[in-house]
Each structure stands twice: as C-alpha cells, then as structure tokens.
Amino acid sequence: MTGARDPAIDALLAAARMQFAGSLPAKTADVEALVAGGAWAEARRAAHKLRGSAGTYGFAALGAAAGAIEDTILEGNDGPDAEARSRIARRLEEMRVEADRAAREAR
Amino acid sequence: MSKATTKPNQETATPEPRPVFEPGELVADTYEIRAMLGAGGMGEVYEAHDRVLNRRVALKVVRPSIAADYLLREGRALAAIHHPGVVAVHTMGAHRGVSFLVLERVHGLSLDRMIDDRRARGERFAAAEAVELLIDIADALAVVHRAGLSHRDVKPGNVMLAPGRRVVLMDFGLVLPHADRAGHRSVAGSLQYMAPEALTGDMAEGAAHLGDVYALGVLGFELLTAITPFDGEEPVEIYRGKIRAPLPRVKTHRPDVPGPLDDLIAQMMAPDAHDRPQGAEAAVWQLRALRARVGSGGEARSFSVLVVDDDADMREALTLYVRAAAPDAEIEMTSDGRQAVRSVRRRVPDLLLLDLDLPDINGIEVCMLLRGMQLGDACMIVSVSGRATRADVELLQQLGVRSLEKGPGLMTELVDLVQRMRPTRS
Numbered sequence: 001m002t003g004a005r006d007p008a009i010d011a012l013l014a015a016a017r018m019q020f021a022g023s024l025p026a027k028t029a030d031v032e033a034l035v036a037g038g039a040w041a042e043a044r045r046a047a048h049k050l051r052g053s054a055g056t057y058g059f060a061a062l063g064a065a066a067g068a069i070e071d072t073i074l075e076g077n078d079g080p081d082a083e084a085r086s087r088i089a090r091r092l093e094e095m096r097v098e099a100d101r102a103a104r105e106a107r
Numbered sequence: 108m109s110k111a112t113t114k115p116n117q118e119t120a121t122p123e124p125r126p127v128f129e130p131g132e133l134v135a136d137t138y139e140i141r142a143m144l145g146a147g148g149m150g151e152v153y154e155a156h157d158r159v160l161n162r163r164v165a166l167k168v169v170r171p172s173i174a175a176d177y178l179l180r181e182g183r184a185l186a187a188i189h190h191p192g193v194v195a196v197h198t199m200g201a202h203r204g205v206s207f208l209v210l211e212r213v214h215g216l217s218l219d220r221m222i223d224d225r226r227a228r229g230e231r232f233a234a235a236e237a238v239e240l241l242i243d244i245a246d247a248l249a250v251v252h253r254a255g256l257s258h259r260d261v262k263p264g265n266v267m268l269a270p271g272r273r274v275v276l277m278d279f280g281l282v283l284p285h286a287d288r289a290g291h292r293s294v295a296g297s298l299q300y301m302a303p304e305a306l307t308g309d310m311a312e313g314a315a316h317l318g319d320v321y322a323l324g325v326l327g328f329e330l331l332t333a334i335t336p337f338d339g340e341e342p343v344e345i346y347r348g349k350i351r352a353p354l355p356r357v358k359t360h361r362p363d364v365p366g367p368l369d370d371l372i373a374q375m376m377a378p379d380a381h382d383r384p385q386g387a388e389a390a391v392w393q394l395r396a397l398r399a400r401v402g403s404g405g406e407a408r409s410f411s412v413l414v415v416d417d418d419a420d421m422r423e424a425l426t427l428y429v430r431a432a433a434p435d436a437e438i439e440m441t442s443d444g445r446q447a448v449r450s451v452r453r454r455v456p457d458l459l460l461l462d463l464d465l466p467d468i469n470g471i472e473v474c475m476l477l478r479g480m481q482l483g484d485a486c487m488i489v490s491v492s493g494r495a496t497r498a499d500v501e502l503l504q505q506l507g508v509r510s511l512e513k514g515p516g517l518m519t520e521l522v523d524l525v526q527r528m529r530p531t532r533s
C-alpha cells in the first residue's frame with residue numbers, strides 16, 4: 001500500500017470490523033440452524049458467505065471452519081452422510097468458539 | 108486496421124480475399140485461433156488463445172500482396188518500445204509460410220467507436236476529457252518518437268481505451284525510422300489524418316515525426332466536434348482543404364471550447380510542419396498547461412466502481428477498501444448478477460468488483476455476458492472470490508479478468524489496485 005490513508009477511513013474500517021465481530025455468534029447460529037434442519041443448499045450459501053467475509057475481516061479460523069463446512073456439503077450429492085455430518089458438527093463447534101471470542105473482543 | 112486508408116501496394120480492385128486463418132486452427136502449435144478481430148487493406152488481426160501461457164493474444168498477419176518486411180518492421184519497432192500507452196509485442200513467428208506477429212490482446216473500445224457512440228447520442232467529448240485523452244496519446248507518441256520512429260497512422264481507429272483508463276496506441280503497420288528518407292517519401296496513411304507533406308511525399312529532413320503531431324491535431328478536432336475537419340471524397344480535394352486558408356477551427360462548431368485549446372489544435376494542424384509544436388513531447392507540455400484552463404473538476408468524470416456481492420458484509424468491506432484508496436469514488440452496489448449487467452449497460456464503471464458465487468447467474472457468467480456484449484471492455488473487471496478453483500481463475504484470465512481472493516490480504520491488494528488505477532491530475 002502506498003501513501004497515507006484518511007484516518008476517517010481507518011475509523012470506519014475498525015468500526016465495520018467490530019460490528020461484524022459482534023454479529024458472528026448470530027451468523028454462526030444461522031448456519032447451525034440450517035444444518036440442523038437439513039437445508040443443505042441454504043447452509044452451504046451461509047457458510048460460503050462466512051468463509052469469504054470472516055477471512056476478509058481478519059477472522060481467519062472462523063472463515064476456515066465455515067469453508068470446511070461448505071466443502072463438506074459440496075462433497076455429497078444427496079446431502080452429507082453420517083461421517084460428513086459429524087465433521088460438520090466439529091467445524092460448527094469451532095465456529096461457535098471463534099465467534100464468541102470475536103464478539104467478546106468487540107464488546 | 109484502417110477503413111479509408113491509402114497504403115502502399117494495396118490492391119483495391121481485387122475481391123475480398125479469404126481469411127488467412129480459420130477459427131479453431133492451431134497456429135505454430137501454440138495459438139488457437141478464436142475469432143477475427145479486424146481486417147483491412149494490409150492484413151488481418153485475430154484473437155487467439157496461447158495454449159502454453161494460457162492467455163489471450165492478438166495475432167497479426169499481412170496479406171501476401173504486402174511485403175513481409177512490413178510485419179518485421181512493426182515487430183521490431185514495438186520491441187524497441189516499452190510503455191503502457193503502446194501495444195506490447197510478444198513474439199513473431201510463421202505458420203504455413205505466413206508470418207505473424209503475436210501482440211498483447213488489448214480489451215477495450217476504439218476511440219472511433221466512442222466518437223460514433225457519442226455522435227449517435229448527440230454528445231461530444233468535454234474539453235477536459237479530450238485534453239486528458241490527447242495528453243495520453245501524445246505521451247505514447249513521445250515515447251515512439253524518442254525511439255527514433257514515426258507512427259504515421261495516428262487516428263481514432265488506432266487508439267484503444269482499455270480498462271483502468273489506459274489509452275493504447277495500436278497498429279504500427281506503417282511505422283518508419285525518422286532517418287528512412289525514402290520510406291517517408293512513399294505516400295501511406297489515412298487521408299484525413301495525413302499531414303500535407305505526407306500526402307505529397309515532400310518531407311523536410313528531421314521533420315518526419317511532425318506528421319504524427321498533425322494527425323494528433325486532426326484527432327483532437329474530431330474528439331471535440333464529432334466531425335473530421337476536411338471535406339472531400341478525393342485525395343486532391345482533401346489535400347487542398349489542408350493547405351487552404353482559413354483552416355477549420357474547433358470553435359466554429361464548439362463555441363464553448365476554451366480559445367487556447369482551439370488555438371493548440373489549429374497549431375497542430377498547421378500546413379507547414381515548422382509551425383506545429385515541434386514534437387509529441389512539446390504537445391504534451393502544451394496540453395498539460397491547458398488542463399487548468401479547461402477545468403478538471405466539473406467536466407472530468409470521477410472514478411466509478413460497481414461492487415457486486417450477495418453478502419452485505421463483503422459489500423461494505425469492499426466499499427471501504429475502495430474508499431481507502433479513492434475517497435471520492437462513485438460506488439454503486441448490487442447483490443445479483445443480472446442487476447450488475449443492467450447497471451453496466453446503463454453506465455460502464457472504471458472498476459467492476461465481482462463476486463463469483465452469486466445466487467442467480469454466477470460471476471463467470473456475468474463476465475461472459477459482458478465480454479460477449481463488449482460492454483465491459485472499457486472497464487477493469489476483478490473477480491473477488493472465497494473459493495475460486497484453478498480452472499475458474501484460468502477461465503477468468505482468458506476473459507481478461509483479474510482474480511483476487513477474499514481473505515486478510517484482500518484490502519492491501521485492492522487498495523493498491525485502485526491507487527494504481529485512479530486518474531492522476533498532476
């Protein structure tokens with residue numbers, strides 16, 4: 001990056017990151033609910049969004065867990081099998097931990 | 108390639124020859140012909156896919172009736188120049204006994220098409236816009252002249268507006284070293300844009316490059332008025348118009364154009380080469396000095412960006428990253444692909460940031476639609492994805508689309524990209 005950035009933009013970026021961090025537990029709960037309901041297409045989309053946005057806002061571990069969920073859903077044509085579901089459950093747990101940590105930092 | 112061009116050895120009475128290459132043909136085991144981009148009196152230009160380096164290129168061939176050394180001369184001239192305002196040459200080769208040049212594939216709109224589009228809408232280039240374009244063209248010409256060469260076919264059809272507001276000088280088929288006195292005596296070029304001395308072959312020693320300055324003046328006249336300055340069907344009529352006083356003035360058609368700009372265009376079109384700015388570099392400085400007179404605030408367009416992502420958090424992040432590099436950018440946002448195409452159709456942005464995984468039509472389909480309709484040619488398209496596959500990235504690369512990955516490094520890459528794209532007003 002070159003040149004000095006407007007401090008107002010830095011403040012906006014920090015505020016956006018904090019706001020995003022605060023929303024992570026709810027976003028994680030959304031993915032969890034979709035997985036629990038077997039709405040795999042919707043769960044994949046929600047996980048996909050988090051994969052990109054969490055990674056971009058600097059929550060790499062949460063983004064990686066969301067990405068793993070998306071990839072696992074995409075592996076099965078008729079929805080994930082039992083083994084895949086247990087992998088998804090483990091990744092959801094990781095997401096919950098990371099989301100809570102991020103939200104605490106944001107407060 | 109030129110429409111109304113007078114070029115040496117050109118056969119005008121013969122029927123349209125068959126294309127040299129066919130779509131699908133593999134040239135020199137490397138270049139797969141995709142489509143013909145243009146054909147003219149001198150030869151043809153094809154779009155091809157370079158299978159080895161996985162990129163789109165342009166292949167240029169000359170007709171058998173044209174001496175093959177034209178292509179070699181063009182290739183060597185381009186190889187001597189390295190500048191963003193001049194189309195790059197990759198290599199030269201031969202296939203089935205036909206020599207070809209492999210050039211950078213410049214996606215964009217030619218200036219003559221832009222002039223036509225505006226004319227059709229009853230619009231013309233604003234003075235500030237025209238000055239910025241002329242500065243960029245003159246800048247590229249100055250590099251050509253410093254290499255000891257004259258372009259000899261400067262005209263709107265040979266100037267491309269590429270993504271990132273890059274202005275690119277194309278078609279060096281008539282290029283000659285300044286020192287080639289005999290070459291400069293042969294009459295070649297596009298009538299409207301040729302200096303009087305180029306039409307008569309009566310070029311003063313050391314003044315070969317001033318023909319390009321003349322052509323730049325005619326181009327400037329056309330940008331501002333949407334008409335060419337010299338009427339006439341026959342070369343002799345056009346020639347008389349070029350040397351007959353009073354010369355056409357921009358102000359006759361555009362009273363709003365500042366006097367100094369009108370004067371400079373007239374000076375560049377002076378019948379006597381010694382009365383013109385003495386080189387493209389001199390023209391650049393005079394044009395830069397005019398910037399303040401034509402105003403850069405009200406008339407010049409601001410940097411525009413279209414952000415397409417179905418995730419509101421990503422839209423916000425991308426918007427802030429663009430703002431970090433370009434606080435005054437005009438940013439439009441949308442969450443679906445069809446709306447993105449509609450938006451580009453309404454107004455082509457400078458930069459399109461496109462998520463690949465969209466709910467209705469995906470980002471790759473959006474790119475294909477835009478490229479197919481030649482809508483996105485003048486804007487830089489950047490895909491921003493969280494899980495683009497290698498095949499996706501290669502396909503996007505072929506479409507002239509740059510790929511960025513969502514993640515912690517996105518901000519740095521995007522800010523850097525926008526900073527490099529923003530027009531400088533120095």
